[in-house]
Structure formats: C-alpha cells, structure tokens
Amino acid sequence: MKILVDIGNSRLKWGVEEFNEVNFCGAVDYRQDDYIEPLVQSWKNLSRPKVLAISSVVEHHRVEQLIQIAQLLWPDVDIVLPAASAFACNVTNAYAQPEKLGIDRWLNLLALRHFYPGQACVVDCGTAITVDFLDDLGQHLGGLISPGLTLMKKSLLHGTADLPFSEVVQCPGLADHTDAAIYCGTLYAAVGLIELALSRQPDQQNIILTGGDASVIARNLAVRTVVEPDFVLKGMALYCQ
Numbered sequence: 001m002k003i004l005v006d007i008g009n010s011r012l013k014w015g016v017e018e019f020n021e022v023n024f025c026g027a028v029d030y031r032q033d034d035y036i037e038p039l040v041q042s043w044k045n046l047s048r049p050k051v052l053a054i055s056s057v058v059e060h061h062r063v064e065q066l067i068q069i070a071q072l073l074w075p076d077v078d079i080v081l082p083a084a085s086a087f088a089c090n091v092t093n094a095y096a097q098p099e100k101l102g103i104d105r106w107l108n109l110l111a112l113r114h115f116y117p118g119q120a121c122v123v124d125c126g127t128a129i130t131v132d133f134l135d136d137l138g139q140h141l142g143g144l145i146s147p148g149l150t151l152m153k154k155s156l157l158h159g160t161a162d163l164p165f166s167e168v169v170q171c172p173g174l175a176d177h178t179d180a181a182i183y184c185g186t187l188y189a190a191v192g193l194i195e196l197a198l199s200r201q202p203d204q205q206n207i208i209l210t211g212g213d214a215s216v217i218a219r220n221l222a223v224r225t226v227v228e229p230d231f232v233l234k235g236m237a238l239y240c241q
Contacts, residue, residue, distance in 0.1 A: 009127035107235030
C-alpha cells in the first residue's frame with residue numbers, strides 16, 4: 001500500500017493506492033497552526049504503507065515535517081519525492097529545463113497520458129489555473145498559468161479601495177450588485193482563458209479538469225469535459241510504479 005500526498009498552494013491532500021486503485025482519504029489546511037494533530041490522527045488509522053510519496057509546490061520544510069511524522073509512525077516506510085524530468089510514463093516534457101515544470105503539472109500530464117491517450121488537455125483549477133496539452137504521441141506541447149478564481153477575487157480586494165471579497169456562490173450572468181459582478185467576472189475570465197487556449201489547439205479528444213474549482217468551471221464551459229478530482233494523486237501512483 002502507498003500513501004500519496006499532494007501539498008498544493010492551499011491544502012495538503014492525501015490518498016492511498018492499493019491494488020492499482022487510488023482512493024482520496026482527506027485534506028487539511030496546512031496554513032493553520034493546528035493542522036498537524038488531525039493529520040497524525042488520520043494517518044494512524046491507515047494500514048502500514050510500504051511507500052509514502054509526497055508532491056509539493058511549497059517550502060521544503062513542509063515536506064521534511066511530513067517525512068519526520070511518517071518515519072515515527074512507520075519507521076521502515078520508503079519515501080518517494082517525485083520530480084519532473086525530460087521523459088517518464090510515455091510523456092515527453094516540453095520544457096528546455098524539465099525540472100522547472102511544476103510537479104503538480106507533471107503528475108497531471110502522466111495521468112492524462114495513461115488514462116486519456118491521444119490528443120488531450122488537462123486544466124488544474126486550483127489556487128492557480130494551469131492548462132497543459134499533449135499530442136497523440138505523448139509530447140507535451142506546453143501550457144499556461146493564470147491566477148485561480150479565489151486569487152483573482154483577492155487581487156481585487158488588495159488592489160482596489162472599495163471592492164469586497166466574498167466566497168458566496170452567485171448565479172452566472174450579468175450582475176446587478178458588486179459581489180455577483182466579481183464572482184461572474186472572475187469565473188468568465190477563467191472560462192475565457194480555457195476556451196481560448198482550446199480554440200488555439202483544435203481537435204482535442206479529451207479535456208480533463210481537476211482541482212478545487214473544476215466542477216464550477218466545467219459547468220460554464222462551452223465544450224465537453226471530464227472532471228477528475230484526484231488527478232495529481234493518480235499521476236503520483238503512476239510515477240511510483
């Protein structure tokens with residue numbers, strides 16, 4: 001059994017891979033001072049793993065902290081720290097410096113190639129929105145990075161005098177009050193980015209959305225998509241093989 005950990009820009013998520021199946025287990029907000037205790041309690045309830053794999057886009061001390069916890073719980077566990085490379089799992093990295101590609105994007109691409117072979121696109125709708133394309137040979141064609149929905153809203157809060165920040169869900173469309181106008185404006189900005197990127201790369205056979213805002217963005221796209229909530233974890237399981 002493997003424990004798969006994804007430390008993103010906002011949350012720490014984990015799942016387990018057993019018998020070639022990945023199951024999501026839980027998530028915590030690692031920016032909270034008290035996140036360690038619930039994490040440890042959850043991990044104590046898991047079966048003893050052979051491998052702990054950690055993907056992280058944040059400071060390395062977070063990873064070191066998790067390794068220490070894991071080695072206290074399971075002294076003989078093998079630690080795997082995935083890194084982007086020029087080639088893996090039938091995917092060729094487009095970056096001239098392959099290691100500079102974000103590990104979350106790389107793992108998404110590995111999962112994309114394995115589960116959706118052919119010309120395909122993966123969009124990660126998290127704190128940042130990333131859009132990456134593969135051709136039918138597994139060649140990464142490159143990608144895009146943009147602020148995610150919450151980050152766009154917060155940029156208005158910090159960059160203007162009177163615009164508020166709200167997490168209330170609004171009905172998409174032309175708005176008659178400011179909260180809704182911000183909600184719809186940022187949503188349409190994300191949708192427009194994705195649809196324009198897709199229009200510049202026609203004939204995509206599969207368009208996969210993942211990340212916390214994947215469902216809300218997918219509902220507003222004019223193209224057919226598949227929502228995969230735990231795609232990074234699936235890519236990590238493939239990497240560990």
